Amino acid sequence: MQRINSSIDQTFSMSRIAMGLWRLADWNYTPQQTVELLERVLELGITTFDLADIYCDYRCEQLFGEALKLKPQLRGEMEIVSKCGIKLMGENNNYALNHYDTSAAHVTAAAESSLSKMGIECLDLLLIHRPDPLMDAEVLAEALDKLITEGKVRAVGVSNFLPHQTQLLQSRLSAPLLVNQIEVSLLHSTPMFDGQLDYCQRERVIPMAWSPFAGGALFTDDSEAARRVQTCLEELSQELRMEAQQLALAWLLRHPANLVPVLGSGKIDRLRMSVAALGMEIPREAWFRLLRAARGRDVD
């Protein structure tokens, strides 16, 4: 599979498509079944695995780690991404509400907890999950730089950050922010127009795209926009002999920002079908037909 090399840090690369594990617990796999899934996913060329401390009510990293322990040699073939900075109400805490915490103490503890739960020595990429209005850029930057110096984290990035938020954190950080993981899909195309993806391109930040199928809404939702997109996907499916999901991915992959879609499926056939989209560049006109369907209007 094609890989995305960071232009900022030439030693860092990801697979062109990443696997998202936020629903790992829902799949109800035994550790052995998870190992088998991971092996097949790796065979497809997907080497980048996306987690977060809070996924699956804080259990995702543990489940992933249990699988890894059965076959530790898989670790070396992977880039493991995790995130922290959100405090989510749940059974194992008594938070009064969902909120953010990007303090040095919390971020450091969260990163160390990620390592411990997964049984690994170093995260390939640690992302700050959400822009925190209480983020003290100097304090957070120092904590992130320290995690890198200590070898606990290889590289850092952000998620859901607007350009001014990325710029603020970067202004105090020694390490470069290599990645911004944001929501992008045919039903959420604003990052292509409001400067988010332009900023990534200018500063050579790799944009990962979460919910590349809008959480499935792209294919099942009843909103006007979704129905327009569904109709267009059907037409193009026949014209280009591609599956709707492949089209939705190919639409993202054609963007010059080099989006890395994060796929949340645990079904290997679906992943294989999606990966095949990498070899299917859609024509420019097809791209704009999908954009027109998504926005409900022609370009100006």
Place this chain on the structure above:
Amino acid sequence: MQRINSSIDQTFSMSRIAMGLWRLADWNYTPQQTVELLERVLELGITTFDLADIYCDYRCEQLFGEALKLKPQLRGEMEIVSKCGIKLMGENNNYALNHYDTSAAHVTAAAESSLSKMGIECLDLLLIHRPDPLMDAEVLAEALDKLITEGKVRAVGVSNFLPHQTQLLQSRLSAPLLVNQIEVSLLHSTPMFDGQLDYCQRERVIPMAWSPFAGGALFTDDSEAARRVQTCLEELSQELRMEAQQLALAWLLRHPANLVPVLGSGKIDRLRMSVAALGMEIPREAWFRLLRAARGRDVD
């Protein structure tokens, strides 16, 4: 007539007011009549002529070129601006929809076609007509730099670009983007507040203003905003002894960004009347009365 000198490239200048030729075909002039119009326009001091590949269903450059061929010595008195990057459905193509194309192949071919249609050796200014979400800044920048190196284009710029889009393209381009041609008028004053004109001033980009009379809506439209502006223009017409059109232009010309209005009239009397606005600076209070009319509210 006053001229606007680029602060970035001291060898580049434009007339303070430009003539727009996007309706040239509608005027139904013979080449000889067009030559006579151009001569009179040049006599007024308007030396900058604004075209685009797509104007008049792709015929504008040809019509302009036919006139130029009758009197080739006019070329030396002009700055010729053209644009590319839009693919517009029409009789001479089979595009499935209007869309953008800022690929190296298309932009290069479009620029060369502009030269060929106009029968000139070099464009003074080539603008990318619209921000293309599929713009690959590196690829486009290389194509633009090459057009300059080859002597086919003297300078480059953009049109309808937001600051982050301009910044992205500039980040990969050797040549400076000298111009951004955007919509500005009393009925479209947002660029004065949302950062577009501030960016131009900061980076010393010349802003050309298309539709400076909002396509005529300023004087004829029935919307609330237009009627408020019309009333204010009438009052000020009497107080300042200026025509409504002169006031609308003087309002743009007083802005410190040094806006270059693009006038789309083919009637020499109208152009002469407009040009006279250059000598009529309106008082600060009149400027803010017009702004209040346009926005329907006092300043904060």
Place this chain on the structure above:
Amino acid sequence: MQRINSSIDQTFSMSRIAMGLWRLADWNYTPQQTVELLERVLELGITTFDLADIYCDYRCEQLFGEALKLKPQLRGEMEIVSKCGIKLMGENNNYALNHYDTSAAHVTAAAESSLSKMGIECLDLLLIHRPDPLMDAEVLAEALDKLITEGKVRAVGVSNFLPHQTQLLQSRLSAPLLVNQIEVSLLHSTPMFDGQLDYCQRERVIPMAWSPFAGGALFTDDSEAARRVQTCLEELSQELRMEAQQLALAWLLRHPANLVPVLGSGKIDRLRMSVAALGMEIPREAWFRLLRAARGRDVD
């Protein structure tokens, strides 16, 4: 009281809370009573006094100056901030409408008038009151730099400027813009999210917060947002044993941008109560509960 030191100009500092004098005339104090108030305010550690040429229908600086003349030695204990750039209709002028004027002539004259009315030799800080669409950055910058060189103004800043407006002015100015005074409160929290405070932090500009209680609406207004905030303030009042006003201030003070709230009360007890909020850092969860009340929704 804690002080905020400018990271840009180490010789410049303000008290962590400033006193706003825009209602000074309403208090109907004799000059002697004003002196007594100022003395008590200084005893609280509030040394920064915020004025503007237009406050109290252009009479504020005069009233403040009359008090200062009774006890000139107070001047040395203060930082005096004033603003100019707005032309407000009133009895002493015949402006046709409220408008802005950031011309060199007006700004220079306004600054000199401020000195004269207050009977002082130098303003500690002169702010441009509002972003003026007609601001000629080069001209204004030259006027501001000259005021500093001449010793009439010690430092300069802006008020109500968006980042792109600040960047434009700064791009032409030798002196650094040390301060941006903007509206921030629980009922106006957008500057925490739209880049305004991120810009201040990145560029180390001190943000002063006007209307930190939303002009009182925070405690008395009947809007849905205000009522949600009022309920939350009541709950937290009991939990944290703080007054509602202290909570509203502590919410601002906890923000890492180091907001300097401008308090507009002339009652020393109220000011003392507010100042006590400086010693009361609220917990992170309380901060996010107030944010949730203000926005009517959880964080993402």
